[in-house]
Amino acid sequence: MLRKFTVLFTKYPISRGMVVYAILWPSSDLCRQLATSGIQKDKTTPVDLPRLARFSLFGTLWVAPTVFTWVKISSRLIPGSSLRVAAVKAILEQFTYGPFSIISFYFGMNLLEGKSSNEAWHEVENKFLQTWKTGVKFWPVVQTFNFALIPERNRVVFVGLASFIWTAYLSFMEASSS
Template identity: 45%
Template sequence: MPNLFTRLRRMRRKTSGIITKILRLPVQFPLVRGMVSYAVIWPTCSITQDYLANGTPIQNVDWNRAARFGFFGTFFMAPVFYGWLKFSSRFFKRKSLYTAIKRALIEQVSYSPLAMAYFFFGMSLLEKKPIKACMNEVREKFWPTYKIGVVFWPTAQTLNFYFISEKNRIVFVSAASFVWTIYLAHMKAKKQKGEIITDDGIS
């Protein structure tokens, strides 16, 4: 019996050690945590936008589109955003309303324009559009999307610091990101000038 209890204690220690290591992974590897988050959030936003715009039931969801959002968000947007956060954090170390608004405004003239163009171009490539069509989509959809972003993010950051308690600020930013990604999905779904949707695809 003593040997049995000793073995059980050892097994429990090993199990708790493994669980602790797993729980530490998101802290040790923030990029992986971000990629996993995008893998869930981006396809969910695609499905949500489709439902809000068209009332599409779950059985009729465009899973190919959701998969494209998941793939692009996970392997392209998440690493780029992580790199930007690491770089910009060097210059915005203080946590205050002024810093948050300043950071949001600077992002709108540095990171955001590149990220938006990257999004429309990359997602169009995943749709197997030719390069010229990808460039046309960037030209047509960039400016309308950018104008909304310039207002949305500074406003969200201001609300976050004025009205949201510190413990809930990350949750608020996550919710704002969810809303913004739904808007990106909406803009991506809009037809380009001269674009016709047929049963065989886009022409």
């Protein structure tokens, strides 16, 4: 069975990131749910399993492929892995992929919750700027390290691990009222 996974991951490199995101995204949301349920007065709040499923689906089928594509594009646009090149890629990401990913997160998760496109867009309008400001403080450091030191074949997985923290933050922001 391990050989089958090795063959799958080698033949389809995107599958590695998809497996990572399928586990890490709902795990991040679960951590956020458990942490915030302890803050609430009603400590019997059950875990929201449909929400975990939405996070898993969104992370697996949307985030992993878009991160995979971004890593490929950025590696072709700006070749190299020196610290300077990595910093340029990380900054470029904050003004291209960063806004795209934040908007698609709020919009996509709201649609998966059954909300209308108007309601989803309202969520984007209310939460985008604060989320992006936080991302600009977090992701350039992570991505500079990623682009400078992590081999390309492991970059999506590394970003997945870093996104565990980021996704817990997104989960908190998405669950908070506008």
